[in-house]
Amino acid sequence: MKSIVIIYNAAIEDVVMEALNGHVEKYTVFDRITGKGKNSVPHFGDNIWPATNKLLMAVVEENIVKKVKDALLPIKEDYKTEGLKLFVFPVEELI
Structure with missing residues (x-):
């Protein structure tokens, strides 16, 4: 399992959420x-x-991380100055 953290400009929320649809529930x-x-x-x-x-x-x-990254890369390219970052961390335990 992985933890993903996406930081993005609030102005592009609709675009980010659309990209995550079907990958992150x-x-x-x-x-x-x-x-x-x-x-x-x-x-x-x-x-x-x-x-x-x-x-x-x-x-x-883990298999979802690449799908999320691939979905976000075009947005990062289209909105270069708005700000969009993806961070991925290992999850050692989930309760």
Whole structure:
């Protein structure tokens, strides 16, 4: 099992969720995530930098990770400055 964490600009949520449809069924989404990436403007949710991110976390079978990555890569290419990251971590135990 793997844990996937996807951080993305809230403005592209519909596109991200559409890409995950059929691959990730159970997940948790955190709203109003703030930060700054290498290729995007800051997302601080304030008057100067009003954009915010979302964070989606899910635990999936290992074979799903490649499907998620393949689904997200075209979005990352189409929305280069909005911000989209995928992190994958091993899951040692799930209760």
